[in-house]
Amino acid sequence: MRRHATQPEPEHAPVSMRTVILDIHLDGSMAVTIDGTPYLPPDDAAPWSRASFPQIIDHASEERTVPVRVEVHEVDGTSFTELLPARPPRPAPASEPTPKRKKQVPPALVEVTGEGFVPGEDVACCLIVSHTDATPHGAARAVLDPKQVKGAGEVMLVGRISGTVVTRSLS
Structure with missing residues (x-):
């Protein structure tokens, strides 16, 4: 048999819970007290409902940081009583690491x-994989994906009106 050593009581923060009492009146309005102190609606507002x-x-x-005991009469x-727990504190947003851009x-x-x-x-681009237009100065430029010209050794630019043919080597 083992003997248990007495351990000191753990230190805890005192529990604080507010008490809210809602007294409902015949007209549907309410009288509200928080911890025994009347809580009145703002000056120009209608009575509590x-x-x-x-x-x-x-x-x-305090915006759900303190638990509350609510009594409704x-x-x-x-009458009934409800306990509303405090919400756990929300963690501060973690700074997200900046994604490394490729x-x-x-x-x-x-x-x-x-x-x-x-x-x-x-202007036709032969292997005819696309067409382009000549510039106002009569020049033509075709930009092709290498996959389109794979295996081809030359490309031709053919003017549809002028009949101009320009042959360029791809190597």
């Missing part, structure tokens, strides 16, 4: 240029 319950509880519980003599690599494109086209004309 059941709709005021959340506002009263928030005030008495009805006109017919019935360095954006511009797409590797193949550019093919040529001159001698009619300004604004439609």
